[in-house]
Amino acid sequence: MNTNSHIEIRNLNTFYDRQQPALINVNLAIPRNQVTVIMGPSGCGKTTLLKTFNRFLELTDGTRITGEVLIDGINIYDPNQDVTEIRKKTGLLAQRPYMLPMSIYENVAYGLRIHGIKRGKELDQAVRHYLEIAGLWDEVKDRLHAPATRLSIGQQQRVCLARGLAVEPEILLGDEPTSALDPISAAHIESRLLELKKDYTIVVVTHTLRQAKRLADYVIFMYLGEVVEAGPARQVFEQPQQERTRGYLSGQF
Amino acid sequence: MRSWRFKPRHITETIAKFFMLLSFLVVAVSLLSILWTVLSKGLPALSWEMISQTPKGGYYLGKEGGILNAILGSLFLAGGGTLVALVVSLPISLFLETYVMKTRWARYVRLTMDILWGIPSIVYGAFAFTLMLAIGMRASLLGGIIVLALLEIPIMTRAMDEVIRLMPEELSQASLAVGASKLETALKVTVRQMLPGIVTATLLAFGRGIGDAASVLYTAGYTDRIPTSLSSPTASLPLAIFFQLGTPYPEVQQRAYASALILTLIVLIVSLGSRLVSARLGRFINR
Numbered sequence: 001m002n003t004n005s006h007i008e009i010r011n012l013n014t015f016y017d018r019q020q021p022a023l024i025n026v027n028l029a030i031p032r033n034q035v036t037v038i039m040g041p042s043g044c045g046k047t048t049l050l051k052t053f054n055r056f057l058e059l060t061d062g063t064r065i066t067g068e069v070l071i072d073g074i075n076i077y078d079p080n081q082d083v084t085e086i087r088k089k090t091g092l093l094a095q096r097p098y099m100l101p102m103s104i105y106e107n108v109a110y111g112l113r114i115h116g117i118k119r120g121k122e123l124d125q126a127v128r129h130y131l132e133i134a135g136l137w138d139e140v141k142d143r144l145h146a147p148a149t150r151l152s153i154g155q156q157q158r159v160c161l162a163r164g165l166a167v168e169p170e171i172l173l174g175d176e177p178t179s180a181l182d183p184i185s186a187a188h189i190e191s192r193l194l195e196l197k198k199d200y201t202i203v204v205v206t207h208t209l210r211q212a213k214r215l216a217d218y219v220i221f222m223y224l225g226e227v228v229e230a231g232p233a234r235q236v237f238e239q240p241q242q243e244r245t246r247g248y249l250s251g252q253f
Numbered sequence: 254m255r256s257w258r259f260k261p262r263h264i265t266e267t268i269a270k271f272f273m274l275l276s277f278l279v280v281a282v283s284l285l286s287i288l289w290t291v292l293s294k295g296l297p298a299l300s301w302e303m304i305s306q307t308p309k310g311g312y313y314l315g316k317e318g319g320i321l322n323a324i325l326g327s328l329f330l331a332g333g334g335t336l337v338a339l340v341v342s343l344p345i346s347l348f349l350e351t352y353v354m355k356t357r358w359a360r361y362v363r364l365t366m367d368i369l370w371g372i373p374s375i376v377y378g379a380f381a382f383t384l385m386l387a388i389g390m391r392a393s394l395l396g397g398i399i400v401l402a403l404l405e406i407p408i409m410t411r412a413m414d415e416v417i418r419l420m421p422e423e424l425s426q427a428s429l430a431v432g433a434s435k436l437e438t439a440l441k442v443t444v445r446q447m448l449p450g451i452v453t454a455t456l457l458a459f460g461r462g463i464g465d466a467a468s469v470l471y472t473a474g475y476t477d478r479i480p481t482s483l484s485s486p487t488a489s490l491p492l493a494i495f496f497q498l499g500t501p502y503p504e505v506q507q508r509a510y511a512s513a514l515i516l517t518l519i520v521l522i523v524s525l526g527s528r529l530v531s532a533r534l535g536r537f538i539n540r
Binding site for chain 2: 054056059061084085087088090091092094096098099100101102103110111114115147148149160163164166167
């Protein structure tokens with residue numbers, strides 16, 4: 001195993017309902033402490049691929065997976081693996097922020113409480129720390145106990161970031177995390193991601209090429225369930241090896 | 254040129270609208286006339302004595318006393334029954350949502366509940382009565398609570414199930430994503446998010462339970478005394494109404510309407526009260 005890769009995907013195939021494959025023979029190595037961007041046209045399997053990293057795919061009835069996904073060299077589809085531990089290791093930013101029906105404070109503390117941290121002081125410190133990392137502390141410090149749903153959608157996405165980071169994951173997954181946000185909130189999230197890559201391995205799905213170019217250190221280009229090309233951002237953007245990648249980059253589809 | 258109003262499509266729409274309005278009026282007028290009957294006939298007979306005393310000798314002939322025995326009895330019966338039903342129904346509906354969602358098993362459970370919902374309450378009463386005879390149990394508060402719980406479980410479960418199915422998938426995923434288990438997600442997120450619906454389902458079942466006469470007729474019995482233990486026979490408002498209405502004395506019949514008014518008020522107060530509580534607890538809900 002390449003020591004620099006954090007997630008390795010080997011011979012991964014996924015199927016929705018009966019036979020229709022969603023991902024076809026995917027082999028990848030996702031580098032540690034970098035931003036990896038998965039791009040490609042709608043329906044190409046970007047989100048499906050992302051969902052295999054935190055075992056969210058199995059939440060949909062009738063999905064089937066073959067092959068391996070290794071995080072730190074351990075196959076997360078091994079039946080002996082505890083799915084909650086895997087999800088604790090991989091924070092998720094969804095397309096739209098969903099606030100748990102609780103206060104801002106409790107949203108961030110939620111994962112910590114689940115994983116057994118109950119002492120008030122420890123929680124207070126952690127909540128503050130992660131809200132600061134998410135760049136939200138100054139905006140909410142006076143109303144930590146107000147319902148989280150009263151925040152703007154951009155602020156909510158940062159609560160999601162703090163909530164995800166609070167359980168100390170190693171990997172941060174983003175499923176088009178800025179697509180529902182206004183440009184300023186989106187820029188805010190992007191700058192957070194760029195800052196966080198020193199401590200986390202970040203994988204982001206995006207359908208906007210410009211965002212891919214702003215964020216990516218490493219790029220995976222997918223088309224119709226297959227990985228067409230994967231490599232360092234510069235190489236893929238400037239000297240794409242595949243005809244289909246060139247077509248996508250020049251806006252043909 | 255015909256006016257557009259006379260085109261067949263628009264005529265159809267006008268007729269359809271007319272029937273919709275008519276159906277609404279039928280419901281509204283029925284409700285108002287029920288309320289009017291209960292109020293106009295019951296209010297004059299309603300007195301402090303009625304709600305603070307148990308029947309004295311000769312009460313059913315028009316002499317002094319009240320129906321405190323039935324008021325408390327109904328509250329105990331329906332309160333207990335609803336509590337037991339809640340303890341059974343909430344886990345069932347959470348289980349359906351959390352673990353078996355759309356599988357064949359879930360369909361069977363839902364079908365079973367729908368069938369149980371349709372069974373007349375007198376059948377529940379007769380069934381429970383046979384069972385009680387078999388184990389040598391007499392008509393009692395406990396018997397009434399159990400049969401009301403049985404009656405309420407399908408209503409409550411299906412109503413909760415319909416509400417909990419509306420839980421946004423992404424919201425459960427937000428909880429699962431930080432490493433919560435499905436059970437933790439169900440208890441800490443789903444229940445909170447769906448609280449108003451859960452309260453409504455509970456009220457629906459309570460309303461059905463407190464208003465039912467047939468199921469408690471044999472199982473709880475009837476007595477002029479206030480129940481002192483789970484094994485004492487227990488009076489109920491619907492039966493109080495039935496017995497008073499069955500007497501030949503107009504003043505006792507009027508008291509039947511007053512009892513109906515009390516029953517209506519109890520349901521109203523309980524439902525308003527729990528709505529207030531759930532609105533207060535529901536501040537955090539994701540809409």
